[in-house]
Amino acid sequence: MFNIERHPQNPILRADLTNFWEAEAVFNGCPAKDGASFHFVYRAVSAMLQHSGAELQLSSIGYAQSSDGVNFKNRRRFIEPEYDWELFGCEDPRITKLGGKYYIFYTALSTYPPCADGIKIGLAITKDFERIEEKRQITFFNSKAMALFPEKINGKYAAILTVHSDSPPAKICIASFDYETEIWSKEYWEHWYALHDDYVVPLQRDNNDHIEVGAPPIKTRYGWLLIYGYIRNFFSSPRIFGIEAALLNSKDPCKILERTSKPILVPEKQYEICGKVPNVIFPSGAFIKNGKLFIYYGAADTACCLATCKVKELFKEMNPQFSFRVPALQRGKAPELKRFEDNPIIRPRPEYPWEAKATFNPGAFFANGKAHIIYRAMAEDNSSVFGYATSKDGLHIEERAEEPIYAPGEDFEKKMAPGNSGCEDPRFTKIDNQIFMTYTAVNAAGSVRVALTSITLEDFLAKHWNWKKPVLISSPEYDDKNACIFPRKISGRYAMLHRIAPDIWIDFVDDLNFDGTSWLRGQVLARPRENSWDNKKIGMAMAPFETPKGWLLLYHGVFEVDNSYRVGAMLLDIENPEKVISRLPEPILEPKMSYEREGQTSNVVFPCGAVVIGKKLFVYYGGGDSVIGVATINFNALLKKLLQCRF
Known part of the structure; x- marks a missing residue:
């Protein structure tokens, strides 16, 4: 059932009598996220004044900062009338960040009293909210409410605007531009x-x-996702101001995929019913975070307000049969991993208690003509150990151990309380004659940390499980997991990846002889991408593969709307791997099959290992936290696509 909630602090921004320029009203605010903080622009209306021969309340654009999108500080006037085309007011800003710049479109009034011919669109561009880099008149015809899309569409800048806003019938239209300067080209x-x-x-x-x-x-x-204003009975009465939503095609936003059939919000509260213009709510900004849609709107042309709803519920409100699978026409052309038709290749075996409940999240390496697959095996009490299997062709399992090859031995991985415990999600790196294994050590008492051990290749191939005593290499101050080691030194040091949620981190160490007193840290390598399939959290999949063009890294990403795990790819600079030089916009594997969509955890594909055999990359992954599958892709085709997407 769809539900939208107004923020309990509404109105979240009110007029300030101590600032003459915003003493009468502040409304129609629009946020722009900047990491964990927000820039916020809004329409500010002054007290009555004499201006250019007229007595009026003058509108300008205010600016404020916020750490939570609700409480604001450092309010100041940012855009004010300067030129003839905006002489009598700057109204209703919409802000978009693109390419390191903030594009703020606003309604510019050149006449007073306002008339349709004097209402057009202006633009201010800033990089830091300290200085306006460009200020331009955009349109020469009656129009308002313009906003830039936050990324290029089909290689072009794209914008949406309202044409004939004050000389109805109004139309919402799309415009696209080859160059930035075309945006203000008459x-x-x-x-x-x-x-x-x-x-x-x-x-x-x-x-x-x-x-x-x-x-x-x-x-x-x-x-x-477009949030827009819809006014019923505009030419009669009673006018009903409402907020509606539509889903537009990602490649051709003139096409409507879904839409609401009625308003999702109408004036009901006192602050929406009473004010400078009664019974008005008008949407002006929005963003998505943790599966929630945050809608900023003006109330009665007097104050800024906020309402939230769950994105998934909104899509279901548009269409009760809404499919959360991405239509083919919405996808990019990124190559996809091809599943082995006989997946799953490894399933739980009830006859062996140590792996009776689940087998998943396999690490892998190639040696002696075989893919060696080491996987997480879970017993009915949720304790995890590592099982072992091999495959000559990368697809068919030819050998599988009857006993674990690695089991919890230290207090930091023994079951200290009910719940998940043990050794989880192994990753492998071969350096010279040594096999290094990183894994997640869990004791069910709140400790989730990265552990490191190793074994000689000779012992491993002989099945002499003489593992080196494991040691913790991540800090006790935070949960850390998804770690791996690069297969060679870079500038004389070992590079390591790990995950401190929600980001992938990279660190460099002089040697791999951790003593249990020094911890991984380093710097952030990659973050989740806003409004993308990997917008909640990301973690590396396995050790990166070295190529002449860079380090090819697979990673998993989680989408906040449906909490599903998908697989993506990025490319790191060959000598400076702390620099991401390419990242595919679309996933190369996502949950589709029943063994991926169902299990201990629904909608999960989670790789921890991959090997190259011939020209193919064989990726081993956990499906639904229950079974193991393998999928393949031409290695050079994947690399070629990454190079095409290079930043």
């Missing part, structure tokens, strides 16, 4: 305006209604 807009009916997003249901762009579009795996 020649471009003259040509575009002559054909603008070809670029309409057909959202209006009735000719008696009115529509207007609300928040800048948000990228989701399923398309662009």
Whole structure:
């Protein structure tokens, strides 16, 4: 059931009588996330004043900062009327970050009293909110409510705007630009305006209604999420202001994939019903975090407010049969891993108690003509050990051990309380004649840390399980997992990856002789990407593969809307691996099969090992935290695609 909740602190931003320029009203605010903090721009209305021969309340654009998107500080006037085309007011900003710049589109008034011919779109560009780099008039026809998409579409800048906003019928349209300078090119807009009916997003249901762009579009795996204003009975009464939502095609945003059939929010609260313009709510900004949609809106043209809903529920409100699988037409052209038709290749064996419940998350390495697969095996009491299997062709299991080859031996991995415990998710790196294994050590009493051990290749192949005494290499101050070692030194030091949620970290150490008193730390290598399939958390899959073009690294990513695990790929600089030089926009493996979508944990593909045999990369992964599958891809094809996506 769909539910939208207003924030208990509403209105979250009110007029400030101590600041003349925002003493009357502040509303229609729009946030831009910057790491863990927010930049916030909003329309500010002054007290009555004399301005350019007129007595009026003048609108300008205010700026504030916030650490949580609700409480604001450092408020100041940022964009104010300067030129003839904006002389009588700057209103209703919409902000988008793209390419290290913040693009702030706003409504510019050149006449007073306002009339349709004097209402157009302006743009201010800043890099730091200290200085405006560019300030331009954008349109020469009646229009407002313009916003830039947060990434290029089909290689072009793209924007959405409302045409004839004050000389109805209004239309929401898409514009695209080859170059940034085209955004303010009059020649471009003259040509575009002559054909603008070809670029309409057909959202209006009735000719008696009115529509207007609300928040800048948000990228989701399923398309662009647009939050917009819909006013019913605009030419009659009573006018009903509402907020609606639509899902637009990711490659062609003129196409509507889904939409709400009625408002998701209408004026109900006192602060929405009473104010400068009663019974008005108007959306102006939005973002997604942890599966929630945060909608900023103006209330009664007086104050800034916030409402939230679950993204998944919103999609179901659009269409009760909404499929959370991404349609093929929405995907990029990234190569995908091909599953082995006889998957799963390893399943739990009830006759062996140590692996009766689950077998998953396998590490792997290639030696002596075989793929050696070491996997996490779970007993019914949720304790984990490592099992072992081999394959000559990478697909068919020819040998499987009847006993664990590695089991908990230290207090930090023994069961200290009910729950998951033991040795989890092994990763392997062969350096000279030594096999290093990193794994997650869990004692069920709250400790989740990275452990390191090793064994000689000779002993391993002879099945003499003479593992070196394991040692913890991650700090006790935070949960750490998903660690691996690069297969050679770089600039005389060993490089290691690990995961402190939600990011992948990289660290360099002089040697691998940890003594239990020094810990991995380093710096962040890669973060989750906002509005992408990997926007919640990421972790490396296995040790990276060295190529002449860089280190090829597979990783898993979690999508906050459905909490599903997918697999992606990135490329690191060959001599400076702390630098990511490419990252595929789409996953190369995602849960589709029943053994991936069902199990101890639904919708999980989780690789910990891969080997190269011939020209193919064989990736071993856990499905649903229950079984093991293998999928393959041409190694050079994957590398070629990464090079095409190089930053």
